[in-house]
Amino acid sequence: MISLEFLVTSLVVVVTPGTGVLLTVSTALSQGRLAGVYAAMGCTLGILPHMLAAGLGLAAAMHAGSLAFQALKVLGVLYLLYLAVLTWRDRTAFTVDEARPPVRVWSLVTKAILLNSLNPKLSLFFLAFLPQFMDASAAQPLVAFGVLSAVFMTMTLAVFVGYGMLAHGFRSIVIQTPTVQAGLRKSFAVAFVFMAARLAWTEGTP
Template identity: 60%
Template sequence: MFTAEFLITSLIVVLIPGTGVVFTVSTGLTQGHRASFFASLGCTLGIVPHLMATVLGLAAVMHASALAFQVLKYAGVAYLFYLAVVTWRDRTAFAVQLDQGKAGAASLVTKAFLLNILNPKLTVFFLAFLPQFVEPGVTSPLLQLLGLSAVFMAMTFGVFMVYGFLAHAFRKAVIDSPSVQAWLRRGFAGAFAGLGAQLALTER
């Protein structure tokens, strides 16, 4: 079940930069490693509904229903463009925040969670991806799907944490340079907008 092929493929999928990576890196740069932990946690939790949909067979319904797919897709597009606008218009200088309070942590987890839960391509992806690694003729495919899902989530969390901590490592240089801050802010805003446009143009 947990073959080298599954582990390598999962790692490649998780490493590919997407909305979660952009959000985690931007959070690590602007708010530090503790904040990037909550961003990573939220992104990982956002995968859970998609995995459960796949495991329980609901992904097939969404794949067949154009309306369900389109509604979720455009909700995700709207949220990505919202993040792009907010990031572009933010003129607050990046600063060291030593204390990330409960409200801040909850907000980060919620934002990251919404990023992934509003991406219908994840459900379709897991529908096509996970069943390939279930052993043929197994008596309990549900348990195997749950096991594969747990490993994928753990890998996602670990990789996102690495992304966030690497961003934090370069934080001092970013904080000391207003011009770098401006370019990074524009870059993150453009990345969110580009990911939103890509999602909007995506077909089932």
């Protein structure tokens, strides 16, 4: 059921930087290793709504109805722009300060969940990608779909945590002066705007 082709293709998809990777890396850089792990967990959990919707056929109905797809896309774009504004205005971000307040776990996880939950490109992915690796003659197609989805989510978590660890490893190196801190903060804010623009151009068909 789980082929090498599926694993390799999934890895390529997961490793390719997107909004989840951007949030995880920026969080690990600005708040530390543990915060990066929580962001990765939230992004992974944000896949669940799309997986369940696709498995139950709701995603197909959503994409058949352009209005529903466009509504979700608009919400996703607005949320990315909201994150861009927050990042731009947070002048305490990307500062190496051991006295920083504790990580707000639920706030961070919720932010990451919302980020992926409001990304209609994920439901497109589950509709167009996973079925290619399913056996059409499988006795329980939903079970097969669930297994492949679980493997994909596990890979997502592992890769995102890896991105976070890598970012944290360079944290003390790349964040040395107020100028660098401001540059990183503004760069990530602009990156969120870029992701919002790219999402806005997403078509409603797989």
